[in-house]
Amino acid sequence: MHAVGYAAAHTDAVTTRVVGTAGHVDHGKSTLITALTGTDPDRLREERERGMTIDLGFAWMTTDEGVEIGFVDVPGHQDFIRNMLAGVGSIDAVLLVIAADEGVRPQTREHLAILGLLGIERGVIALTKRDLVDDTWADLARGEVRAALAGTALADAPLVEVSATARTGLPQLVAALEAVLGAAPRRRDTGRPRLPIDRAFTMAGFGTVVTGTLLDGELHVGEEVEIAPTGARARIRGLQTHRRALETAVPGSRVAVNLSGIDKDALARGMVLARPGTLPATTALAARIAVLPGASAALAHDEEVKVHVGTAEVMAKVSVLEGDAIAAGGAAWAQLRLADPVAAAVGDRLVIRRPSPSETIGGGAIADLAPARARRRADTVAALERRAAPAALPRLLASLEVPRTAAEAGERSGLDAAERDAAVAEALASGEAVALADALVARPAFEAFATHVLRVCAQGHRRAPLRAGVPREEVRTAVGLPAKRFAALVQRLVADRRLAERGAALALPEHRPQLSPAQEASWVKARATLSADPTRPPSPAQLETDFGLDRELVAALGERGDLVRIGTEAVYLPETVARFADAVVGELVATRTITVARARDLTGSSRKHVLPLLQFLDDHGLTRRQGDDRILVLAPDDARARILALTSQQEKDR
Ligand SMILES: Nc1nc2c(ncn2[C@@H]2O[C@H](COP(=O)(O)OP(=O)(O)OP(=O)(O)O)[C@@H](O)[C@H]2O)c(=O)[nH]1
Ligand SMILES: [Mg+2]
Numbered sequence: 001m002h003a004v005g006y007a008a009a010h011t012d013a014v015t016t017r018v019v020g021t022a023g024h025v026d027h028g029k030s031t032l033i034t035a036l037t038g039t040d041p042d043r044l045r046e047e048r049e050r051g052m053t054i055d056l057g058f059a060w061m062t063t064d065e066g067v068e069i070g071f072v073d074v075p076g077h078q079d080f081i082r083n084m085l086a087g088v089g090s091i092d093a094v095l096l097v098i099a100a101d102e103g104v105r106p107q108t109r110e111h112l113a114i115l116g117l118l119g120i121e122r123g124v125i126a127l128t129k130r131d132l133v134d135d136t137w138a139d140l141a142r143g144e145v146r147a148a149l150a151g152t153a154l155a156d157a158p159l160v161e162v163s164a165t166a167r168t169g170l171p172q173l174v175a176a177l178e179a180v181l182g183a184a185p186r187r188r189d190t191g192r193p194r195l196p197i198d199r200a201f202t203m204a205g206f207g208t209v210v211t212g213t214l215l216d217g218e219l220h221v222g223e224e225v226e227i228a229p230t231g232a233r234a235r236i237r238g239l240q241t242h243r244r245a246l247e248t249a250v251p252g253s254r255v256a257v258n259l260s261g262i263d264k265d266a267l268a269r270g271m272v273l274a275r276p277g278t279l280p281a282t283t284a285l286a287a288r289i290a291v292l293p294g295a296s297a298a299l300a301h302d303e304e305v306k307v308h309v310g311t312a313e314v315m316a317k318v319s320v321l322e323g324d325a326i327a328a329g330g331a332a333w334a335q336l337r338l339a340d341p342v343a344a345a346v347g348d349r350l351v352i353r354r355p356s357p358s359e360t361i362g363g364g365a366i367a368d369l370a371p372a373r374a375r376r377r378a379d380t381v382a383a384l385e386r387r388a389a390p391a392a393l394p395r396l397l398a399s400l401e402v403p404r405t406a407a408e409a410g411e412r413s414g415l416d417a418a419e420r421d422a423a424v425a426e427a428l429a430s431g432e433a434v435a436l437a438d439a440l441v442a443r444p445a446f447e448a449f450a451t452h453v454l455r456v457c458a459q460g461h462r463r464a465p466l467r468a469g470v471p472r473e474e475v476r477t478a479v480g481l482p483a484k485r486f487a488a489l490v491q492r493l494v495a496d497r498r499l500a501e502r503g504a505a506l507a508l509p510e511h512r513p514q515l516s517p518a519q520e521a522s523w524v525k526a527r528a529t530l531s532a533d534p535t536r537p538p539s540p541a542q543l544e545t546d547f548g549l550d551r552e553l554v555a556a557l558g559e560r561g562d563l564v565r566i567g568t569e570a571v572y573l574p575e576t577v578a579r580f581a582d583a584v585v586g587e588l589v590a591t592r593t594i595t596v597a598r599a600r601d602l603t604g605s606s607r608k609h610v611l612p613l614l615q616f617l618d619d620h621g622l623t624r625r626q627g628d629d630r631i632l633v634l635a636p637d638d639a640r641a642r643i644l645a646l647t648s649q650q651e652k653d654r
Contacts, residue, residue, distance in 0.1 A: 016060075016068040016241055016253040017181045018213050020088040022115060023097035024105035025052065025076035028128040028164055032097055033073045035164040036174070037061040041073035054080055056087040056198055058211070058254065060242040065178050070242060070254035071095070072198075072213075076107050078358065085114065085351055086198050086269055086311040090213040092184045092252065094123035095177070096154065100141045100161070101132045104148045110360055112152055113292050117363030118349045121153035122184050124160060124176045131163040187252030190416035193217030194228075194274040194345070195255060196310035200267035206238070208259045210267055212311065216345075217275075219249045219257065227262070228272045228343030229281030234262035270312030272343040278411075280369065281341035285309075286333065286384050287350060287364035289318075293329035295361045299352070300325045305361070307336055309350040315339040318352075321377045321384075326362070333381045335373070344369065346387075346414035369412070387413065396423040397432055403439035403485055434492070437484040449489055452479050453499065457508050465514035466556040469500070469507030502559065513556035522548045523557060527573070534576035535605035539569060564647060570612035574647040579603075580613050581622065581643040589636050593629035620646055 021029040030053050034040045041057025042048055057073035072091060074084040088094065094115055098108055115123070127141060138161060149155045158176040162169035195212040203209050219225075224235050238258035239246045249255040257273060272279055285307075291299050299305070301320040306313060319335040326332045336350075344350075344366055351363040367388040386398035395413040404412065410420030424440065427433035434446040441449070456478045460470030476486045490506065493499035500509040515523065526547040530537050543549040549557070554571060557563040564577045572580075583602050587594050600610045614630060617623040622639045623630040632639060 015250075016070055017092045017184070018070045018072060018090070018252065018254055019093050019095050019177060019181070020072040020091035020120075021074050021095050021097055022084070022088065022111035023076055024099070024102070024107040024111075025078075027076060027097050027099040027102065027105070027108075029053070029076060029095075029097040030057065030073050031164040032095075032126060032128055032162065033057070033059050033071050035167060035170060037071060041071065052077060055083050060254070061174075063174050063178055067178050067181060068242065069177065069181070070213075072254075074111075076111075078107055078110070081107075081110065081114075081353070081358070081360070082306075082308070082313055084111065085308040085313070088115065088118060088120065089196065089308075089310055089349070090215055091120060092122065092187075093177070093180050094120055094154070095126055096123055096157075097126045097128055098141070098145055099129040099132075100127050100138055101129050103141045103144045109148065109294075112148065112154070113294070114351055114360055114363075115154070116152055117290070117292075117351050117360075119365070122180050123154050123157050124173065124180055125149070125154070125157050126173055127159055127161045128164060130161045130168060131166040187250075188216060188416055189218070189251050190216045192275065192278045192411070193219050193251070194272050194279055194343075195219070195257065196312070197267060197271045197273060198269055198311045200264055200269065200271075202264045203258075206258050208234075208262055208264045208267065209256055210259065210273060211254070211256045212273070214249050214251050214253055214255045216251055218251065219255065219273075221247050224276055225257075225259070225273050226276040226279070227267060228274055228279045229341040230266065230271065231281075232262055232266050233276065234259040270310070270314075270342070272310060272312075274343070279343045279345070281343050282370040283338045283341050284370050284373075285316075285336045285338065285342075285344065285350070285366050286321075286368040286380075287336070287366050288331055288384070288388060289326055289334045289352065289362050289364045290331040291326045291328050291362040292360065295328040296354075296359060298325040298327045298330075299334075299361055304355070305336075306353045306355055307338065307342075307350055308353065309342055309344045309348055309366070312342045312344075314342055315355075316352075319373075321381050331364070333367075333384050335380075346412060392419045392423040393426055393432075396420065397427060397442045400427075400433055400440055400442040401445050403436050403441040403445075403481070405439055409440060435488070436481075437488040439485055446489075449479060449481070450493055450498065453489065453493060453506070454508065457499070457506055457511070461508065461511050466519075466552050467505065468502040468513060468555065468559045469505030469511065471505055475506050513559045515553070515556065519548075519553055522553075523562070527562075530571075530573050530576075534573055535580065535603045536609050537570070537572055537576070540571055543571065561648070564616075566612040566616045570609070572613070577613065577616065578643055578647040581617060581647075582640070584614075584617060584623070584630075585632065585636060585639050585643070588623070588630070588632040593626065593631055595629055 023029050030042050037059040039059035041059045042053055047054050053075035060070045062068045072087040074087045160169055160173045160176050162173050194216055195214050197210045197212050199211045201209055221236050221239055226233055236257055237260040239249045240256040241253045299318060301324050303318045305316055305318055307316045316336040316338045320326060320332055321334055322332040346366055348366045353360050367384045386394050389395050392415050396409055399409045399412040406424050432443050433440045453475055456475050457470050494501055497509055500507050526543055526549050558565045564572050564574050580603055584599060599614060600607050622634055622642060624633050
């Protein structure tokens, strides 16, 4: 049978399927796999000596129909359930083996429960050791098996009577497997390959090898990989599926990866091989945990349990988010705080076991990785429920409670690239999400940011009524967004006229610097002095000593349009600037150029006072220096319009 597999060796296109065994100890799983494949999956000496499976075994066959099936053979003994769990996590279908002479036994039921928790819904039942029983007994056994399957996803699974030793029923069993696998969906490919490692060893002539069932994407010879959660790096030197060398391994196949640049001791079952940086490690998970109806006791808050996810096994503390415990047969949201980090993805199934006496108690699908520790339980539960929603859009939106890139959001909500892109487009089109530079954020979260910005501005205006606004950076720090995302937020709020930019400050659009009555009185006095000799105004220092107009007050008056500040050293009334500019423009129209001396004479001012005014015209693009003279840059009418704009209050407030 292997020969057929090798015949197809050079096309990577062969689809392989993975079937895991399950069933009570000694019921004949390994013997049946040997009969089907010609390979004894019990490879350890101890296993052969004791006649029992201890750890996972692997074998494969190609059916006459050309279906290549990789088998993962699991131990039935209850002491090795942890190994069984590492093997059945990512199979396409189960081969549930029940000995006809013994019928349904405790681990038949426990394995069935585990398959249910892992969401494995396809399979074939092998009623084996048929040679040991007569027809009446076989009928009874069949009835017992159907009763045990009732209510499970395998209730209608095909049941085939076989004998591995007498080799009866084997073709029928293979046909049943082909039919079940033919109906199984293709494995998803999200372009983010990960291989939960089930074995790591050294092979003479090759070096370090890890094996597992590949999920979610392809692996290629030559690429660099990361071992999560340790972060160690290695390079793929070779790939094999069923001993066949490949350039590319596809999702859903059993893969042996020959690694360079890493020692076997740095690898172990439970770790995950993935593209660098694509699989974050986490020490906390959230899931809706279903507790098995047969559990010996409710799952209590703060209980210590073992969590199995992928091929990993880790101790965890349960934080029940609804009520104080999850009763047998019940389900509730819980957070699991892990003793050690694991690398898992949203949507992955997990199984919870009690350490002693050892017992499978329940499980669920991961809804969130690394959730913040819950304070308000009701909120947390509502958020998790959204995140676990079946449709892509609500799941995406649930992950956008904080700004994330599309890639981050897709990963967090367990969507593949196509689902994610469609959901992103839909969310943006409907306005349920808003783009902020490189990120997206759900509308309610966007509104929360907006409110925060406006509140910081309002508080700033109240604290410093004289100021034009609150320094941008101060608002950004308060809101806690990175620069680009904050800039995008501000841009949106300004476009919607909910916020105004005032130089380097941000303000509510209606905000005007407010003077106290005493400050207004000072201003009236200062203004009288400024009007008395407009082209020779007092310096800012004089304004402060004589009238109490400090820098901030001058800035506020400038903002209000009562003063024009030129540089830091000169202050004029707007009408003075306007009159001066008009006179200069008039002169330029007549004579084309103007000198500083001429500008001084025209306005009856001094050189000291005229220089900043001329500078002002240069700065605002009305005039330009040419040698010692100035020339007009704009057409006269445009120049006059600009003067008006620069010195009239309405324009400043825009
Ligand atoms: N007569 C008979 N004996 C069988 C058959 N299949 C298995 N056996 C015997 O049953 C015993 C247990 O078989 P295994 O294949 O090791 O059982 P297992 O389910 O793999 O056991 P664990 O892996 O330890 O859970 C062995 O002695 C087999 O020879 C069968 O079809 N007929
Ligand atoms: Mg076995």
